[in-house]
Amino acid sequence: MTAQFSAEIDQNEYLPEGGRVVDAIITVTAQGGDLRDNSQPLTxxxxxxxxxxxxxxxxxxxxxxxxxxxxxxxxxxxxxxxxxxxxxxxxxxxxxxxxxxxxxxxxxxxxxxxxxxxxxxxxxxxxxxxxxxxxxxxxxxxxxxxxxxxxxxxxxxxxxxxxxxxxxxxxxxxxxxxxxxxxxxxxxxxxxxxxxxxxxxxxxxxxxxxxxxxxxxxxxxxxxGKAVADVSLRVWSPAGSTIKFVKQVYPQVEDLTARRTEVSGRIGDYPTGAWGAESRDYHVSIEVEPDVVGEEVLAARVSLVSGGQVLTEKLVLARWTDDTALSTKINPQVAHYTGQAELAAVIQEGLEARDAGDIETATAKLGRAVQIANESGHEGTAKLLARVVDVVDAPAGTVRLKKQVSGVDAELTNVRSTVTVRVKKKQEEG
Missing domain, CATH: 3.40.50.410 (von Willebrand factor, type A domain)
Structure with missing residues (x-):
């Protein structure tokens, strides 16, 4: 395979004194139609x-x-x-x-x-x-x-x-x-x-x-169009650390945490399937042992591997600081995808409550979904939600459940709940 995979990482590496949790978004991109050493397509x-x-x-x-x-x-x-x-x-x-x-x-x-x-x-x-x-x-x-x-x-x-x-x-x-x-x-x-x-x-x-x-x-x-088969996201973490979760967060939310295959005591592989020319985002959250202020440690090494070969690799760092301006800075990518994962969850929970006749819970959950969709610019999900609720105030998440909803409207909203959007450039710059 030729190394036509690339990765970018978004995180705030600064933790407050005693801080333990490091979150990072890894964007992996496979470019070009021929990702292998030869021109023969995969069988x-x-x-x-x-x-x-x-x-x-x-x-x-x-x-x-x-x-x-x-x-x-x-x-x-x-x-x-x-x-x-x-x-x-x-x-x-x-x-x-x-x-x-x-x-x-x-x-x-x-x-x-x-x-x-x-x-x-x-x-x-x-x-x-x-x-x-x-x-x-x-x-x-x-x-x-x-x-x-x-x-x-x-x-x-x-x-x-x-x-x-x-x-x-x-x-x-x-x-x-x-x-x-x-x-x-x-x-x-x-x-x-x-x-x-x-x-x-x-x-x-x-x-x-x-x-x-x-x-x-x-x-x-x-x-x-798949060009590389059996690709895994490989995560190394230091002794004493815990992988809280590994999720695909774009183009849809998929929790991979429970699908870990142990490579060694500190290395685990998470399946991602076959790849063509495409781009996906992953959210990795690691709990590490806190160090002294000013120290920097390697919190995780994240790589894409296939057939034992490393296709691309990035490092997740952690540095402790007593500067609150640094430690409280919110990375827009991490915040965005945390919201997208919540969006998927509250839609599914809201529709389940609605089916069970729990109007209060359904209204609260779907109202929160409308609020997140509005904040993240997820217009597709906002339109789907409008099929099952009447939106009173989108920024505030105020909604009323529609009295008459066709079955297909609810099922479409449910099945597409895990589809995500990427953070807008203006949000990222902000």
Whole structure:
């Protein structure tokens, strides 16, 4: 691999006397289409899971657009990429190829797959875990460097228990990446976010089935564009320190803390999946042993690694001071992403309270969400929140819950709650 990864760090390294907690935002950027020593793309495998439950025919546009989208995804595959298509109902059924295996993409196999997809009919229930279980079986037979799946559903995971669903997700974790999408009005944001979180993918909802072809193309292009596989964020911390948390905070919030793999007593790896040409931000918080005023110590060494090779590295420093002007200075990046993480949490908590009939808690949480969205310039989230609350005073966080809210409005707000924005330049300069 060529070293085309770069990193920047934002922190206030000054701590007050006795201070222990160091926070840093690490921005990692991978540039250029060829991030490796050779021009050969990563080997890849792709599984497309399409909901064909009975509700996909209500209206018929859903199943029609799902077929178009699947065909677009198939056309987007590079020749030689192993692929398969699964039809999801209360079970999981091979659409193409006929047997439980994957085949290399070629003009012939793509044409055969698209013809098989056109024969799909909507009929049956929904058991998403069984679809993922079959995908996991298919991927197990592949040695591809990038294993990517697309999952489309229009309904709730009604025909399996939450425990069975979780068992499948646990079995799939680390085996492949899955981007999940909901279409229509009856999908559940919590389920899609759980898939995305466990399988290091993305989750979103589409109100209009006509959006499906473009969404499938974008997801497939993203997978085909990955240039470095199995990348981890590696954090070294000194003896006596504690890693409070490690979170991805851009382009969406994802807490990686519990997914640490021990490299040694002081070094841990946190999975980030495969990378193409893209940029992501991470928030690392470390509790260190306090030192005397004037001393500077290395609080953490943060690097991106793949296959044992360090792609880029940055140092997190801590220096103790009795100058309150220095120790109380707030780094705008740290403050911004702390707010973005809170924004995701209060939206989810507020909607959960609303569903439970706890109006007081829901109003307080969603009001706080409106306030944070207003402060951070997160216009997309502000518009979503306006679907579920009437905003009285955005800066103050004063809202009223809407009496009538469609299910899709609440689920869209929920599923997109983890999407973040970067700090504006004027805020950073301020």
């Amino acid at each position: 890849a495998a792709e599984v497309i899971m399409v909901d064909v439950s009975g509700s996909m025919s209500m209206p018929a546009k859903k199943i029609a657009e799902a077929k178009k989208a699947t065909a677009v995804a198939i056309d987007t595959l590079r020749d030689g990429v192993a692929f398969a298509v699964i039809a999801g109902t209360a079970g999981a059924h091979m659409v193409y190829p006929g047997d439980a295996k994957m085949v290399p993409a070629s003009a012939q196999t793509k044409a055969e797959a698209k013809a098989a997809v056109q024969r799909l009919r909507a009929d049956g229930g929904t058991a998403i875990g069984r679809w993922l279980d079959l995908a996991n079986y298919l991927f197990a037979g592949q040695q591809a460097e990038v294993k990517h799946a697309i999952l489309l559903t229009d309904g709730q995971n009604q025909h399996e228990s939450p425990e069975d669903f979780q068992r499948v997700l646990d079995a799939c974790e680390g085996k492949f990446v899955c981007d999940s999408r909901g279409v229509g009005e009856d999908w559940v944001a919590r389920e899609l976010r759980l898939i995305a979180s466990t399988l290091l993918g993305t989750a979103d909802g589409l109100e209009d089935p006509a959006e499906l072809p473009a969404a499938f193309q974008a997801m497939t292009e993203g997978a085909m």
